[in-house]
Amino acid sequence: MEFEALSSSELSAYLRSVPAVYALLNEPGETGDLDIAEVGDGNLNFVYFASNARAPERSVVVKQAPPFLRLVGKSWPLTRHRMEREVAALQRFGALCPQHVPRVYHADSDLFLMVMQRLSSHRILRQALMDGIVYPKLAAHLSTYLAHTLFYGSDLFLAPDVKKHAVSDAVNTELCKITEDLVFTYPFEDHPSNVYSPAFPRAEIERLRQSPALRLAVADMKWSFMNDAETLLHGDLHTGSIMVNEDETYVIDPEFAFYGPMGFDIGAVLANLLLAYFSRDWHDREQDTALQLHADGVPYRDWLLEQVSAVWSGFEKTFLKLWRVHESRRKSHFIGDDPGGVCVEAYRARFMRRLLAQSLGFAGCKMIRRIVGMAKVADITSIADHSLRAAVEVRVLRCAERLLVERDAIDGIAQVLAIAREAQAGGRAS
Ligand code: SR1
Ligand code: MG
Numbered sequence: 001m002e003f004e005a006l007s008s009s010e011l012s013a014y015l016r017s018v019p020a021v022y023a024l025l026n027e028p029g030e031t032g033d034l035d036i037a038e039v040g041d042g043n044l045n046f047v048y049f050a051s052n053a054r055a056p057e058r059s060v061v062v063k064q065a066p067p068f069l070r071l072v073g074k075s076w077p078l079t080r081h082r083m084e085r086e087v088a089a090l091q092r093f094g095a096l097c098p099q100h101v102p103r104v105y106h107a108d109s110d111l112f113l114m115v116m117q118r119l120s121s122h123r124i125l126r127q128a129l130m131d132g133i134v135y136p137k138l139a140a141h142l143s144t145y146l147a148h149t150l151f152y153g154s155d156l157f158l159a160p161d162v163k164k165h166a167v168s169d170a171v172n173t174e175l176c177k178i179t180e181d182l183v184f185t186y187p188f189e190d191h192p193s194n195v196y197s198p199a200f201p202r203a204e205i206e207r208l209r210q211s212p213a214l215r216l217a218v219a220d221m222k223w224s225f226m227n228d229a230e231t232l233l234h235g236d237l238h239t240g241s242i243m244v245n246e247d248e249t250y251v252i253d254p255e256f257a258f259y260g261p262m263g264f265d266i267g268a269v270l271a272n273l274l275l276a277y278f279s280r281d282w283h284d285r286e287q288d289t290a291l292q293l294h295a296d297g298v299p300y301r302d303w304l305l306e307q308v309s310a311v312w313s314g315f316e317k318t319f320l321k322l323w324r325v326h327e328s329r330r331k332s333h334f335i336g337d338d339p340g341g342v343c344v345e346a347y348r349a350r351f352m353r354r355l356l357a358q359s360l361g362f363a364g365c366k367m368i369r370r371i372v373g374m375a376k377v378a379d380i381t382s383i384a385d386h387s388l389r390a391a392v393e394v395r396v397l398r399c400a401e402r403l404l405v406e407r408d409a410i411d412g413i414a415q416v417l418a419i420a421r422e423a424q425a426g427g428r429a430s
Contacts, residue, residue, distance in 0.1 A: 030052075034052060043069065083112040093145075096152050137248075151323065200389075395426070
């Protein structure tokens with residue numbers, strides 16, 4: 001049967017028929033239609049706000065997966081089971097990090113929809129960063145979320161059999177295929193789905209496509225994405241999947257969740273902060289924020305780079321703390337007996353060095369796909385001056401290239417900031 005999006009009255013009647021949702025939206029015995037507004041601007045699904053017309057603070061979000069990719073329409077069919085992946089991931093991440101994950105009130109596996117917490121005083125982080133807003137707790141919240149979700153899904157915490165079953169329960173072939181194509185493959189080919197901005201110098205991407213060092217680095221990252229089932233990932237952790245206010249940070253939309261390499265989620269956060277950083281040439285000009293100093297006396301552009309550093313450093317610190325709490329210093333899962341504890345700590349240090357390199361490789365891929373691939377980001381597409389947009393895009397590509405090619409030699413997050421500043425200053429292409 002052909003899929004039809006639910007009408008407002010159908011959705012209203014449906015929500016009233018679910019006791020748990022009815023109780024959230026209504027006073028006992030209250031009747032009458034709900035206010036329904038379709039608000040989705042994502043690439044995959046339909047999203048609605050459903051509110052009590054007389055008491056608008058009684059409100060929920062409804063998300064439904066149509067049998068196709070919303071961005072493209074029926075010509076790109078997708079099974080609707082992504083909603084089950086998303087619900088399972090929200091429940092798992094919510095159990096690990098309830099302060100950073102919206103609550104799921106109800107899930108319907110026949111209609112492929114869920115009803116979840118409305119975050120009415122929060123904004124999408126990408127838009128807030130474009131507007132130049134400082135969130136003092138953002139990096140601490142994101143690093144806590146990353147450390148807890150990535151650690152507790154992995155073999156550093158789970159028993160080996162539990163972990164292996166978790167890997168198979170989280171298989172998400174269709175959405176992983178989208179990432180394999182759109183992040184790791186099409187941007188590096190002359191693929192018809194690629195989209196270039198009007199003044200974008202095509203020679204820049206041709207140079208990257210012809211760089212063996214870059215192509216091998218991207219191949220390594222694709223291999224890692226497809227094979228390194230390290231932990232349950234969000235799978236699409238860009239700044240459009242994060243909602244914020246002064247005090248709180250929530251991570252939404254984990255429909256791409258699957259067991260993959262830890263650095264894929266970390267890299268997504270770092271990449272999107274860097275995209276926000278490079279886009280400041282335009283947004284500062286528009287908002288006159290270039291010289292505006294923030295609480296700690298730094299321009300907004302520099303605050304964004306500080307977040308890159310703080311997210312990684314906070315993540316590393318919290319992740320290592322969890323590891324040390326859950327694994328004895330003298331006998332580790334991977335080193336075995338180590339009475340002096342020397343090998344255990346050396347292994348942890350090596351693990352974190354590798355994880356930073358992996359995260360930077362994924363960050364590079366994600367930055368490149370947002371410049372030449374089909375799914376772009378508003379930080380960059382909102383730059384109305386074509387030649388400025390092209391200049392920003394070139395800086396993003398130059399930074400991404402260095403992160404990919406030099407990732408194993410980068411010995412700390414400070415070096416990443418230096419690379420970003422050099423790309424911003426028009427530094428060398430590697
Ligand atoms: C075709 S879907 C495009 C993108 O939207 C999602 O947010 C993912 O990033 C995906 O690659
Ligand atoms: Mg999404």
